[in-house]
Amino acid sequence: MPLFSYHCTGCDTDFEALVLNSEPPACPKCGGTALEQLLSRVAAEARTPGVVKAARAQAAKEGHFSNY
Numbered sequence: 001m002p003l004f005s006y007h008c009t010g011c012d013t014d015f016e017a018l019v020l021n022s023e024p025p026a027c028p029k030c031g032g033t034a035l036e037q038l039l040s041r042v043a044a045e046a047r048t049p050g051v052v053k054a055a056r057a058q059a060a061k062e063g064h065f066s067n068y
């Protein structure tokens with residue numbers, strides 16, 4: 001079954017959902033559809049435990065400095 005992991009950029013929630021017909025699901029917490037699809041949360045975290053955190057920190061940093 002096509003079980004995908006998603007990260008909601010609206011409320012910063014990670015969740016998994018069955019996806020049929022390639023239609024992206026809505027966030028179960030806030031109902032938002034601004035989602036990032038994660039290939040495999042387990043494998044991704046096992047391979048690169050610090051990368052996602054670093055990437056988010058970097059993104060936050062860049063978002064901050066983009067105010068210049």
Ligand SMILES: [Zn+2]
Pocket residue numbers: 008009010011012013027028029030031032
């Ligand atoms: Zn959400």
